[in-house]
Amino acid sequence: MEQGRTHLSTVGSILAWLHRAFDAVATWVTQLSWWKFLLFASLSLIAATILQDELFSGPVEEIVVHDERNGRGRPETQIMIDDRGIHFNPGKQRAPGAPAAEAPAAEAPPELPEVPVAPVAPRPGAAGDVHIPLPPQIGEELSIAIEQAVEDAAEQKVTRYHKQASTWFRSFVLLLLIALFATKALVGGKKRAELQSREATEAAERESMHRQLSEAKMQMMQAQVEPHFLFNTLASVEHLIETDPPRASAMQRSLIQYLRAVLPQMRDNNVVTNLGREADMVRAYLNLLKMRMEERLTVSMEVPEYLRSAAFPPMMLQSLVENAIKHGLECKPEGGTLRIFADVVGERLRVIVSDNGVGFGMVPSTGTGTGLTNIRERLKMLFGERATLRIGPNEPTGVVATIEVPYQPAK
Incomplete structure (x- = not known):
């Protein structure tokens, strides 16, 4: 019971703070003339563009991507390349609790020259393992090509993230300016009327005090x-x-x-x-x-x-x-x-x-x-x-x- 009351009090405090913040922003926007508001919007767009370039157009850092495909319990595929050739295990089941072997998720490798390859034969003593022997030079080039392909894929992915974040940032700024424009157009009349009424009341009070002071002073002069x-x-x-x-x-x-x-x-x-x-x-x-x-x-x-x-x-x-x-x-x-x-x-x-x-x-x-x-x-x-x-x-x-x-x- 006490926890529910505390929660309601917190929600009420947050809503009251949001209402005061909106009222302050609406009052500030209402007091601006239209040409000042347009100048503010233009400067905001320019500042947002500069900030967007600084935040989302920097150099792309190297990111290592691991391809894990065991999300639904399927066996992992292991590919290893060394100076002896290509070692391929299409379906080796990982033992429970054993760490997964890390292998780079290879994109489509670049086209390589045809090289005579010895017949593929399973490695002795390892059921399901396939060994493709390659010359050392070809194996090294293939390994380099695969690493480059992985880096390119990671860079493309980070670039895509940057583009999405940049789009979201620009959309946020535009929506904020549109919201301020709508607030000025829709709430401005009410705020101006309230402001004019408050100013008229204060002016009437000042005039009343001034008149009372003047009357007292004139009565003293008449005396x-x-x-x-x-x-x-x-x-x-x-x-x-x-x-x-x-x-x-x-x-x-x-x-x-x-x-x-x-x-x-x-x-x-x-x-x-x-x-x-x-x-x-x-x-x-x-x-x-x-x-x-x-x-x-x-x-x-x-x-x-x-x-x-x-x-x-x-x-x-x-x-x-x-x-x-x-x-x-x-x-x-x-x-x-x-x-x-x-x-x-x-x-x-x-x-x-x-x-x-x-x-x-x-x-x-x-x-x-x-x-x-x-x-x-x-x-x-x-x-x-x-x-x-x-x-x-x-x-x-x-x-x-x-x-x-x-x-x-x-x-």
Whole structure:
């Protein structure tokens, strides 16, 4: 019982190994293109031809052939040639256990000249033995001829074996190449489909991991947006409560409106939202700033209704507006105008934030310097090379910031 289980386990292991070997060979052949496979087959045939010549076309070694005809119990025939002539025993029965006399198996001897031979007579004292006396020279030539005939026969036999082995080797190589061709033709489609499916699964997993990493990184970037205006607004509300309560109440209402617009955005952590939601959040933010800056701030917002549903990354418009206020208009004594404009150019959504403030480098910056860098990195992660952020001077003064992203409805 135990031996049978061991035998079955061994057979199963061998079959599993053969299956793995076939699968590995099939996968390797499938991955080769047809021209590479034909090149491999041609090189294999050339190598097989060279190996065949080396193995089966060498010199023939001398082989001694013994002719034993006692396979079915028949008596052996003994022929002996010496300087006294030919000794022939047609049917001498070998004694049990006695060694068989070795005699070369003679092929048809070569034709010899006729020589007068004495009458054949049995040897005295040996029943059945025949002695044919020959001259010494003729006996020697006959013996040499018989040995040469035996050697020729052995050489022909070895040559025939070599030819058979050479044929078998060439047939094996051809059958192997035909099997590889059939495997590529029949199993190739299945293997390619499995390989493509595995590659697609791995690509989807990599894309999912990359997307999760990108989303986490973008959420971290969004959290870096400096809420300095909140602290400034709260400080302004506290000051107005003591000096101008009605105005403090209006600023408080504007702050509540802004928080209602911005808190869902921060809670959702969406990678992409819509332009209308971003515009509403910026409008609430600008209402707060107008109460602080009063007549020093003029706002022009031109976002068409049909573009409110266009997909747009969150907090980017807010960051551009904050930069324009903080670095361009708030530090200008007489203030200025902030303009927000959106349109579609070709298949791209273009959003422009411009101001006529002090311009580049006129006032030392006190910020962290991460706002514009975060915007560029988030655009690259979301859209690759299809999105751009351009910063340039405005005429006569100020800065123009332009974001372009692929135009598509928000999901």
